[in-house]
Structure formats: C-alpha cells, structure tokens
Amino acid sequence: MEDAFEFADDLGPAKIVHVHEPGIGLRGTLVVDNVAIGPSIGGLRMAPDVSTAECFRLARAMTLKNAAAGLPHGGGKSVLYGDPGMPVERKEPLVRAMACALRGCDDYIFGPDMGTDETCMAWVRSEIGRAVGLPTEVGGIPLDELGATGFGLCHAAEVATRDLDFGLDGARVVVQGFGSVGLHAARFLDERGARLVGASDSRGAVVNPAGLDVEALCEAKRSGKSVADHPDGEKRDREALIDVECEIWVPAARPDVIREDNVDRLSTRLIVSGANIPITDGAERILHERGVLNVPDFIANAGGVICAAMEYHGATRSAAFAAIEERIRANTAEVLEQSRRREVLPRKAAVELAVERVRRAMQWRRWSIF
Numbered sequence: 001m002e003d004a005f006e007f008a009d010d011l012g013p014a015k016i017v018h019v020h021e022p023g024i025g026l027r028g029t030l031v032v033d034n035v036a037i038g039p040s041i042g043g044l045r046m047a048p049d050v051s052t053a054e055c056f057r058l059a060r061a062m063t064l065k066n067a068a069a070g071l072p073h074g075g076g077k078s079v080l081y082g083d084p085g086m087p088v089e090r091k092e093p094l095v096r097a098m099a100c101a102l103r104g105c106d107d108y109i110f111g112p113d114m115g116t117d118e119t120c121m122a123w124v125r126s127e128i129g130r131a132v133g134l135p136t137e138v139g140g141i142p143l144d145e146l147g148a149t150g151f152g153l154c155h156a157a158e159v160a161t162r163d164l165d166f167g168l169d170g171a172r173v174v175v176q177g178f179g180s181v182g183l184h185a186a187r188f189l190d191e192r193g194a195r196l197v198g199a200s201d202s203r204g205a206v207v208n209p210a211g212l213d214v215e216a217l218c219e220a221k222r223s224g225k226s227v228a229d230h231p232d233g234e235k236r237d238r239e240a241l242i243d244v245e246c247e248i249w250v251p252a253a254r255p256d257v258i259r260e261d262n263v264d265r266l267s268t269r270l271i272v273s274g275a276n277i278p279i280t281d282g283a284e285r286i287l288h289e290r291g292v293l294n295v296p297d298f299i300a301n302a303g304g305v306i307c308a309a310m311e312y313h314g315a316t317r318s319a320a321f322a323a324i325e326e327r328i329r330a331n332t333a334e335v336l337e338q339s340r341r342r343e344v345l346p347r348k349a350a351v352e353l354a355v356e357r358v359r360r361a362m363q364w365r366r367w368s369i370f
C-alpha cells in the first residue's frame with residue numbers, strides 16, 4: 001500500500017479518495033490537489049495501471065496549468081482502473097458508477113483524458129451534473145474538433161518569436177504527433193505563413209523541405225491514413241523526425257520524447273509543447289544553454305482546459321477562443337520576460353508564476369486563520 005502522504009507538500013493534495021464497488025468491478029482513485037482558487041478540473045483517465053503517486057503528479061500539473069491560465073479552478077485528476085478499449089456495454093456502467101461514487105466530491109469536475117471522451121463526459125453529467133468536454137447537444141464546445149489546444153500553441157509560438165530573429169511567416173515547422181493537437185497546430189501556423197516541413201504519427205513520418213500541403217495531410221488523417229502515406233514528401237521512420245532542421249519544433253505525441261540521449265540531434269530555435277512533459281529536465285537544461293527557446297508545456301498547451309472551463313461557465317465558442325488567445329499570449333510573454341530578466345529556465349519562471357497565484361488564493365481560505 002502506498003503512503004498517501006509521501007508526496008504531500010504545502011500545496012496539497014487536499015484529498016485522496018479510493019472507490020471500490022466489487023459488485024460491478026469498479027476500482028478508482030481521485031486526487032484533488034489544491035482548491036484554493038476554485039473547484040478542481042482535471043481529466044478522468046481510464047487505464048489499468050496508474051499509481052496514486054502518478055495520479056497525484058497529474059493532479060498537481062492541473063493545479064499549475066489552471067492557475068497559470070487564470071481559471072477559477074484548482075487541479076484534480078481521477079483514474080478508473082480498467083482497459084479503455086472494453087466493450088461499451090461494460091464501460092458505460094463503470095463510468096457511470098465512478099461518477100456516482102464521487103458524487104459527494106463536489107470540489108472535482110470531471111473532464112476527458114486518455115481512455116475517456118465526450119460520450120463518457122455525457123454519462124458523467126447525466127449522473128451528477130459535473131463534467132466538461134461535453135458533446136455539443138448538451139452544451140459542449142468540441143475542443144478537439146475545433147483545435148483549441150493547437151490554436152493556443154500557435155499564439156504561444158507567435159509571441160515567442162518576438163524574442164527571436166524570425167517571425168511565423170516563412171518559419172519552418174516540424175510537428176511530432178499529427179493528432180488532435182498537432183494537426184490543428186500545423187493548420188493555424190500554416191494560416192500565418194509558416195511552412196510545415198515534417199510531420200509524424202505512430203505509423204511513420206513525412207518530410208519535405210519545400211513544404212507539405214497541410215490541408216491534404218489533415219484530410220488524410222481524417223480518412224484514417226498515416227501522414228507517412230502522403231505522396232508529396234519523403235517517407236521516414238517516425239523517430240527520424242527529430243533530425244529535421246526547422247525553426248519551430250512542436251512535440252504533440254507523448255512524454256519524454258526529447259532526452260539527454262537524443263537532444264543533440266534536435267536542430268531548432270523554438271519548441272512549443274503540445275504534449276505534456278515531452279522534454280526531460282536534463283534535456284531542457286541542455287537546450288536552454290544552447291539558446292533554444294522552450295515555452296513550457298503547461299503554458300503553451302492550456303488551450304484545451306481554458307476551452308473546457310469556459311464551456312462549464314456557459315461561454316460561447318468565440319468567447320472561449322478569445323480567452324485562449326488572450327491568456328496564452330499574456331502568459332507566454334510574462335514567462336519569457338521573467339526567464340530573460342532573472343536568467344532562469346522558462347519552466348522555473350512558469351512554475352513560480354502558477355504557484356504564486358495559488359498561494360495568493362490560499363491566504364483567503366478559511367483554514368489559513370487556524
């Protein structure tokens with residue numbers, strides 16, 4: 001049994017709840033990290049093997065992301081243990097049972113995550129009324145279809161290039177992971193004159209220094225093909241994408257793709273992260289020393305959660321997108337300014353910005369006077 005307090009610090013977690021209903025086969029964990037700013041928002045992950053410690057780290061990441069994004073929400077995360085690919089007849093009752101088991105935890109609002117989607121959120125909402133990332137029929141804003149996170153990445157990139165000697169127009173872009181986030185990042189950057197020279201997915205990569213047809217690639221993905229099947233470029237192994245020279249590199253696939261053992265292969269000026277923690281700490285320091293600008297993941301990829309929170313508060317799509325643009329631009333500018341002025345890594349500046357906001361909110365919580 002893990003010691004629930006081994007990872008506790010002065011921010012949280014506020015609450016760890018384990019739920020178990022043997023009759024239906026439900027096993028789940030909720031970590032509510034810090035709710036000083038407001039009720040927590042965070043994804044419901046469905047997976048067989050997430051430890052409580054990992055669930056806590058994911059909840060803390062949401063505390064920082066939501067605080068940095070200026071949302072009136074704290075951070076939380078929940079895990080439903082099981083195979084996310086199980087038949088819907090089994091999955092639906094489990095998701096509904098998980099929602100019911102956590103009905104009383106009204107400081108946690110469910111969102112979609114790995115293994116869950118907008119349909120799961122509709123089930124949660126019908127049980128307990130507290131979910132974001134809903135289908136449009138019940139007031140949702142389809143953030144992956146509209147590209148909320150990719151839109152935010154594009155704005156982060158635009159602001160970051162002000163510190164560099166190139167602009168988006170004509171900049172060469174590489175996108176690792178041409179999925180919901182990567183595809184839209186490529187599309188929004190393309191609209192601003194950038195040139196996509198490389199893209200990958202789990203099945204391979206395609207490279208063309210003269211520029212890839214972004215709309216054709218998006219169409220190919222929508223019809224279930226791989227980017228590697230695209231005829232107007234050179235087909236490569238997916239791992240070879242790291243070697244493609246560019247000005248902007250967008251990791252949008254998995255964690256830890258840039259590490260000490262491969263960071264020297266990367267030839268870029270700016271990294272704007274769609275994926276969460278795509279760069280190890282050691283690799284991040286090496287890049288910083290080399291002068292590669294890196295906008296931290298939870299600053300650059302907050303578009304999705306900003307959209308979800310705006311949905312929860314009844315905003316329209318256009319208001320949600322206006323909020324993404326405004327907040328991500330302001331945060332990127334502030335973090336890079338702090339990093340430059342104090343000569344610290346952008347990530348350190350970003351964490352401090354978020355923690356400072358959480359601490360300021362904590363001073364008004366009732367418990368602070370006891």
Ligand code: NAD
Nearest residue numbers: 149177178179180181200201202252253274275276301304
């Ligand atoms: P997705 O499943 O739609 O897309 C992921 C893409 O990465 C797919 O095209 C997949 O084929 C590709 N991929 C997987 N392994 C790869 C590999 N080793 N090399 C190259 N490509 C690979 O997922 P998504 O919603 O686009 O999320 C991508 C990442 O961004 C995840 O890490 C997610 O946690 C993070 N993220 C997503 C959002 C969001 O709004 N969806 C918000 C913040 C962060």
